[in-house]
Amino acid sequence: MKVYKFGGASVKDAAGVENVRRIVAAQTDKLVIVVSAMGKTTNALEAVVDAHWEHHTDEAIERLSAIRQFHQNIAAELGLPKDESDTSAADLVYGLALPDNYDEWYDAIVCLGELLSSRILSAYLAHNGVPNVWLSMPQLLITDHTYREAKVNMDESRKRIRKAIMDNPARVFVVQGFIGGTIEGYRTTLGREGSDYTAALIANFLDSDSVTIWKDVPGILNADPRIVDNTILIPELSYHEAVELAYSGAQVIHPKSIRPVENKKIPLYVKPFNDPTAPGSVICETLKKVEVPVYIWRKNQMLITMRAKDFSFILEDSLSHIFDIIKRHRLKVSLIQSSAVTISVCVDKSRYVDKAITELNNAYSVTYNDDLSLLTIRGTTPEIICQEEKGRVILLKQTTRRTARLVIKNK
Ligand code: ASP
Ligand code: MG
Numbered sequence: 001m002k003v004y005k006f007g008g009a010s011v012k013d014a015a016g017v018e019n020v021r022r023i024v025a026a027q028t029d030k031l032v033i034v035v036s037a038m039g040k041t042t043n044a045l046e047a048v049v050d051a052h053w054e055h056h057t058d059e060a061i062e063r064l065s066a067i068r069q070f071h072q073n074i075a076a077e078l079g080l081p082k083d084e085s086d087t088s089a090a091d092l093v094y095g096l097a098l099p100d101n102y103d104e105w106y107d108a109i110v111c112l113g114e115l116l117s118s119r120i121l122s123a124y125l126a127h128n129g130v131p132n133v134w135l136s137m138p139q140l141l142i143t144d145h146t147y148r149e150a151k152v153n154m155d156e157s158r159k160r161i162r163k164a165i166m167d168n169p170a171r172v173f174v175v176q177g178f179i180g181g182t183i184e185g186y187r188t189t190l191g192r193e194g195s196d197y198t199a200a201l202i203a204n205f206l207d208s209d210s211v212t213i214w215k216d217v218p219g220i221l222n223a224d225p226r227i228v229d230n231t232i233l234i235p236e237l238s239y240h241e242a243v244e245l246a247y248s249g250a251q252v253i254h255p256k257s258i259r260p261v262e263n264k265k266i267p268l269y270v271k272p273f274n275d276p277t278a279p280g281s282v283i284c285e286t287l288k289k290v291e292v293p294v295y296i297w298r299k300n301q302m303l304i305t306m307r308a309k310d311f312s313f314i315l316e317d318s319l320s321h322i323f324d325i326i327k328r329h330r331l332k333v334s335l336i337q338s339s340a341v342t343i344s345v346c347v348d349k350s351r352y353v354d355k356a357i358t359e360l361n362n363a364y365s366v367t368y369n370d371d372l373s374l375l376t377i378r379g380t381t382p383e384i385i386c387q388e389e390k391g392r393v394i395l396l397k398q399t400t401r402r403t404a405r406l407v408i409k410n411k
């Protein structure tokens with residue numbers, strides 16, 4: 001039993017879907033295929049949600065039709081009969097009746113990306129020699145009601161997913177990444193780029209032999225090839241190293257996807273979808289150390305500094321209060337620095353930040369800087385740090401013997 005995950009870039013058009021068929025057809029094991037939304041569909045659906053939220057209903061409907069058209073065009077190019085690849089009208093209007101809650105609305109609408117891509121892929125495989133069963137994750141991956149960042153109910157999901165897949169003699173299954181549902185049937189999402197996490201969870205639930213994440217890069221590289229020219233492939237790395245890289249902001253894999261595979265010691269491969277026989281990288285139980293410096297950029301950062309108003313010691317008196325607020329507003333902390341009376345946190349910029357700052361302001365003097373990036377360099381040297389600091393405005397720097405973290409003002 002294997003799990004394959006294909007991201008948005010691998011199914012961005014008809015040629016991509018055919019490429020997936022080729023990769024899948026070469027496989028003879030029982031196989032679960034986890035697929036993301038096609039290309040930039042999730043971003044496009046986010047724009048639908050925003051338009052709806054701003055009461056620009058015409059614009060929302062127009063954007064939704066464009067998304068539907070985009071999928072219909074791909075399905076047509078793949079030669080699929082319309083009724084097999086199209087999402088039903090019920091899917092498209094699902095959510096309109098929901099209460100006025102942004103996050104709930106978001107999940108109801110944004111789910112469509114994966115529902116559409118998985119239907120198209122499943123239908124195309126079925127028509128081209130790969131019989132398969134399409135499964136609906138909102139009914140199988142059961143979560144709580146934390147819309148946009150739903151927490152998975154492991155026991156219930158394991159039970160349902162095992163029953164749907166292990167008790168079914170079919171060999172190939174096509175499922176959606178990123179989306180789930182509550183026990184009452186409301187749709188939820190696991191957080192952006194969450195399809196890797198879905199793949200890892202399914203592998204864990206089914207005791208899969210491996211997970212392969214098919215990507216538009218040769219494997220796990222020591223830097224982002226969109227930023228750096230001469231990147232180096234890291235052939236093998238430990239779960240621990242992988243989680244550190246992912247948490248620092250390496251885009252190659254979602255940070256949450258390491259734990260479910262680590263728990264069962266399932267190897268996770270990252271392979272290029274345009275060169276399926278290339279070795280790629282493997283995350284597994286290994287003592288091998290990464291030999292090259294690794295550069296990880298985490299974009300869209302804000303640095304928030306809280307100062308106690310009354311000279312109380314911030315770490316002793318206020319830390320849990322501050323982090324309670326941060327957690328409640330769902331801020332993602334990427335770095336922490338403290339002194340006697342101040343604490344600074346670097347967070348991902350999100351739509352929740354303003355409210356969190358307002359609440360923090362009630363108890364502390366808060367200042368912040370916007371428009372920042374966090375560069376983490378693992379396996380660094382003093383020379384590398386000097387080099388990276390050159391010509392940049394560094395707001396904060398943390399170094400240990402092997403790791404440097406620089407909070408950099410964007411140019
Ligand atoms: N389609 C979702 C996103 O773009 C999930 C994923 O790609 O993993 O965030
Ligand atoms: Mg994606």
